[in-house]
Amino acid sequence: MSYTIISNDSQSAARAGILSTDHGQIETPVFMPVGTAGTVKAVYHRDLESDIKARIILGNTYHLYLRPGLEILKGAGGIHKFSSWNKPVLTDSGGYQVYSLSDTRKLREDGVVFRSHIDGSKHVFTPESVMDIQRIIGGDIMMAFDECTPFPCDYNYAEKSLKLTHRWLDRCIKHFDAQDPLYGYHQKLFPIVQGSVYRDLRTQSAETIAEYNREGNAIGGLSVGEPTEVMYEMTELVCGILPQDKPRYLMGVGTPANILEGIALGVDMFDCVMPTRNARNGMLFTQNGILNMRNEKWKDDFGPIDEAGTSFVDHQYSKAYLRHLFISKEILGAMIASEHNLAFYLWLVDEARKHIIEGDYLQWKNNMVKQVSQRL
RNA sequence: GGGGAGGUACCAGAGCGGUCAAAUGGGACAGACUGUAAAUCUGUUGGCUUCGCCUUCGGAGGUUCGAAUCCUCCUCUCCCCA
Numbered sequence: 001m002s003y004t005i006i007s008n009d010s011q012s013a014a015r016a017g018i019l020s021t022d023h024g025q026i027e028t029p030v031f032m033p034v035g036t037a038g039t040v041k042a043v044y045h046r047d048l049e050s051d052i053k054a055r056i057i058l059g060n061t062y063h064l065y066l067r068p069g070l071e072i073l074k075g076a077g078g079i080h081k082f083s084s085w086n087k088p089v090l091t092d093s094g095g096y097q098v099y100s101l102s103d104t105r106k107l108r109e110d111g112v113v114f115r116s117h118i119d120g121s122k123h124v125f126t127p128e129s130v131m132d133i134q135r136i137i138g139g140d141i142m143m144a145f146d147e148c149t150p151f152p153c154d155y156n157y158a159e160k161s162l163k164l165t166h167r168w169l170d171r172c173i174k175h176f177d178a179q180d181p182l183y184g185y186h187q188k189l190f191p192i193v194q195g196s197v198y199r200d201l202r203t204q205s206a207e208t209i210a211e212y213n214r215e216g217n218a219i220g221g222l223s224v225g226e227p228t229e230v231m232y233e234m235t236e237l238v239c240g241i242l243p244q245d246k247p248r249y250l251m252g253v254g255t256p257a258n259i260l261e262g263i264a265l266g267v268d269m270f271d272c273v274m275p276t277r278n279a280r281n282g283m284l285f286t287q288n289g290i291l292n293m294r295n296e297k298w299k300d301d302f303g304p305i306d307e308a309g310t311s312f313v314d315h316q317y318s319k320a321y322l323r324h325l326f327i328s329k330e331i332l333g334a335m336i337a338s339e340h341n342l343a344f345y346l347w348l349v350d351e352a353r354k355h356i357i358e359g360d361y362l363q364w365k366n367n368m369v370k371q372v373s374q375r376l
Numbered sequence: 377g378g379g380g381a382g383g384u385a386c387c388a389g390a391g392c393g394g395u396c397a398a399a400u401g402g403g404a405c406a407g408a409c410u411g412u413a414a415a416u417c418u419g420u421u422g423g424c425u426u427c428g429c430c431u432u433c434g435g436a437g438g439u440u441c442g443a444a445u446c447c448u449c450c451u452c453u454c455c456c457c458a
Contacts, residue, residue: 036412058411096411104413117413148411192411223410231410251411258410273412280415281408296405326415327404334415 003216003247011362013239013266016353019216019247021140022185023080023088026055028247028268029352031259031345032090034276036060037067038083041276042331042338045085051311052342053350056087056140058271061133062094062101062125066116070136078138078183090271091139093130095192095220096252099148107147109164127171131179131189138183143218144172146192148251151225158196165194166208173212190249192220193238197230206241217242218249219267223258232261239266256285256348256372260365263352275345279337282326285344289374291319293337298323305336311343348372 007016019026033040033048035057040048048054059079068082076082079089097114098105104115111126125133127145134142146165149158169191176189191209195201209217219238222231235250242248249269250262259270275285282294286306291298301319309315313336325333348368355364 032411034412041412042415060412063412090411092411097413099411101413143411146411218411220411225410249411254410270411272410273414274410277412277414277416278409281417283409292407294406329415331415 003245005245007357009264009356009361010359012264012365013236014263014352014356014361014365015266015268016356017247017268019268021056021088021188023086023140024055026088027350027353029259029263029349029356030055030269031275031349032056032058032269032271033342033345034058034271034273035083036273037063038079040338040342042280042334043276043342045083047339048085048342049087051313052339053346054087054342055346057085057089059089059091059137059139060094060097061091061130061137061143062097062114064091064137065094065133066118066123070133073138074136074182078136080138088141089137089139090141091134091137091143092251093134093143093145094125095143095146096148098146099150099224102150107164109167111145111168127168128175131172131175135179135182135187138181138187140185140187141216142176142187142189144169144189144191146194146220148224149194149196149221151197153196155196155198155201158194158198158201162194162196162201162205165192166205169209169212173214188215190214190216190218192218192251193242194221195234196221197226197234199234199237202234202237203241206238210242213243214246216247216249216269218251220251222250223252223254223272228258231258232265235262235267236265256345257369259345259348260352260369260372263349263356264362264365270349275341276338279341280334282333282337283341284337285341285372286376287344287348287368288371289376290372291376293319293323293333294326295323305340306344309340309344310347311340313339314343 002020003017005015005017017028019028033054040057098112106113111124114123130145145168147161149161181187191212191214193205193209195205247268250267253270254272282292284291284293287308298319304315305317305319305322306314317336322336355361
């Protein structure tokens, strides 16, 4: 895997690049649709590839480990073959589940004891076992096992958690480097910066992670409820420390505006459930703003879903029809909205890339942030 | 013609003398959602000058300090028998 920067923006930290993997090249900045359980919910792989133009998708260690389980994944020959997705995959480590499933897990030095949310059974995740599991899942990019700290989070806990995450990182790297991939293509490991909302902890973490000099680096523990300005502040701080020549991945972010701001701060990769989850709940993101498709005002709007949209769904279906589908709780509504939102997100990062290369990113971004944040 | 059951908020449907502007569903409307335990969750849903007041439980009277709840008549619906 290699990362090549094509263009650096002169007015911001934004850059355009190409990340190469054995399953293909990823032009950055990029948005990675989330496919937790081996599926980007409600979207065909066919559409993900040709209509949405997804360049890489996510899978989740915790969820795939519980279902279908390692035997099946191994038997299938990894997640690409199992799900018939031949482009790159990034697997999250389960560190987010340490946060989101905090009611059903116990944190220890060695690792985390989880209670399965499916059947209550007990499972232990250690940095080593999480590396092994991600080898079996077979993602092109694997993530270090960390604790995503909650917000708010007091300083003492944030510091303690950060140190644990760093010790785990060291174990992840040692174990990862001692193992070969199982399916004949390369896998890379990205470490994750933590440190909550504290500048000194973030600095310390970013410096620690920079020293490992891995193929890419991630920023975690943000977009968990902290003020947006704090998220930007931490991102800027960390991007200033992480290696310039390696891709930076801001985990779990975010809204279209968050992504555009993140790019300006030097982030190359994003993922978020928002375009898919919110789509299933009736929310559409467009370059002109946000729509709640359940709202009564769309009931007789027979115009296209999004005149400026790049997906076929934008022109094939009307707002009135899509509203009807949501009001009627028809599955097709979730499918159309998910496809639209993802196509929009991919369009957005693609436009960002063009403007970085053309040299007017900042100006374009400032205008676009205003547009996409409007409520329609 | 005879016998029986019943008419409650947008719909269905509890309530059967005061704690009822009226349970619960559904529908409608609005909001939330950021490395997915989410096709989920939350709020509102008679009116108003909204810590209170006014008008509501088929219609009209009546009993009572007090009625959606009891009585009388009217009216409408459904079921059974002829």
